[in-house]
Amino acid sequence: MKNRVCELFKIRYPIIQGGMVWVSGAKLAAAVSNAGGLGLIGAGSMKPELLRQHIRKAKSLTTAPFGVNIPIFSRYAEEQVNTALEEGVSVFFMSAGSPKRFTPDLKAAGCTVVHVASSPTLAKKCEDAGVDAVVVEGFEAGGHNGREELTSFVLIPQARDRVKIPLIAAGGIADGRGIAAAFALGAEGVQIGTRFAVTVESSASPAYKEYLVSSGDSATKLMLKSLIPVRLVRNTLSEELEELERRCVPAAELEKKLGPAAARRAIFDGDVDSGEVEAGEVTGMIEDIPSVSLLMARLVSEAASVLSDFPPCEVFREENGFS
Numbered sequence: 001m002k003n004r005v006c007e008l009f010k011i012r013y014p015i016i017q018g019g020m021v022w023v024s025g026a027k028l029a030a031a032v033s034n035a036g037g038l039g040l041i042g043a044g045s046m047k048p049e050l051l052r053q054h055i056r057k058a059k060s061l062t063t064a065p066f067g068v069n070i071p072i073f074s075r076y077a078e079e080q081v082n083t084a085l086e087e088g089v090s091v092f093f094m095s096a097g098s099p100k101r102f103t104p105d106l107k108a109a110g111c112t113v114v115h116v117a118s119s120p121t122l123a124k125k126c127e128d129a130g131v132d133a134v135v136v137e138g139f140e141a142g143g144h145n146g147r148e149e150l151t152s153f154v155l156i157p158q159a160r161d162r163v164k165i166p167l168i169a170a171g172g173i174a175d176g177r178g179i180a181a182a183f184a185l186g187a188e189g190v191q192i193g194t195r196f197a198v199t200v201e202s203s204a205s206p207a208y209k210e211y212l213v214s215s216g217d218s219a220t221k222l223m224l225k226s227l228i229p230v231r232l233v234r235n236t237l238s239e240e241l242e243e244l245e246r247r248c249v250p251a252a253e254l255e256k257k258l259g260p261a262a263a264r265r266a267i268f269d270g271d272v273d274s275g276e277v278e279a280g281e282v283t284g285m286i287e288d289i290p291s292v293s294l295l296m297a298r299l300v301s302e303a304a305s306v307l308s309d310f311p312p313c314e315v316f317r318e319e320n321g322f323s
């Protein structure tokens with residue numbers, strides 16, 4: 001397939017599984033890579049030694065390329081980068097921080113570097129910092145989010161017009177229709193999070209997966225814009241947070257309710273009532289818990305069908321003499 005994202009990562013399909021705290025360990029990343037996409041180990045919830053173990057495990061589960069996602073705001077970011085380099089990882093998806101911080105050193109070490117951006121302006125800054133590709137993540141996405149509130153529908157085409165490097169769309173994509181739409185808007189690849197979190201190989205707890213399946217079409221809300229915006233499924237904790245925000249309590253009081261422990265409680269331990277249930281707006285489109293190989297087959301065949309079925313293509317070709 002002639003596609004810059006496939007060529008950059010040496011993968012069959014331009015589908016990337018987003019790095020996700022408490023969700024994307026070695027098992028999920030390797031399953032996605034084995035199915036022809038690019039799996040990412042989400043380092044955000046791992047101390048460096050645990051990251052090392054996951055990288056080693058992923059290598060034992062797949063011979064296909066995989067990468068790591070490192071949120072730059074993590075206090076372990078530098079150690080995580082060094083650990084991944086020591087273990088021979090050469091694909092880095094960096095997020096939540098300046099693209100200038102690690103890109104020069106990673107490029108000097110011969111790595112492929114991608115950065116996540118939430119606006120066309122930041123996408124351009126990533127290009128200027130020397131990354132190989134940029135992920136533009138829209139307002140619909142699960143987990144931590146930009147403050148710009150740009151939905152994928154307006155973010156992707158504007159970013160396409162601003163950067164020349166390969167463009168990967170994230171946020172709001174859960175099936176082949178979403179992939180086809182992202183490509184129509186100018187993306188050359190997609191990064192999918194929430195849909196992969198609800199698969200057999202995801203390390204999220206069964207309770208988290210079932211909560212998302214049953215959550216309905218309007219379950220999530222972008223919370224904590226006064227602190228660090230994050231998209232959560234509504235529950236008792238989110239109601240408490242909303243109440244605290246309404247009362248304009250100091251940031252420290254909000255922080256006490258949050259942090260890695262609250263995300264772990266919901267996603268990994270399964271306390272979906274009092275924990276931080278990070279997930280994207282696509283939860284309303286998720287109705288099952290498939291294996292990664294089944295999901296990948298579905299994504300690829302749906303996208304192919306949508307793209308080839310677009311009737312105006314046929315009419316346009318006939319009317320304009322294209323074969």
Ligand SMILES: Cc1cc2nc3c(=O)[nH]c(=O)nc-3n(C[C@H](O)[C@H](O)[C@H](O)COP(=O)(O)O)c2cc1C
Nearest residue numbers: 018019020021044095141142143171172193194280
């Ligand atoms: C549970 C969860 C945890 C996430 N953790 C991270 C993370 O650690 N680092 C990161 O860059 N993005 C994180 N994300 C964002 C995903 O990598 C991805 O960009 C996003 O989920 C795409 O939007 P979607 O959920 O609509 O597919 C997370 C998303 C979810 C749902």
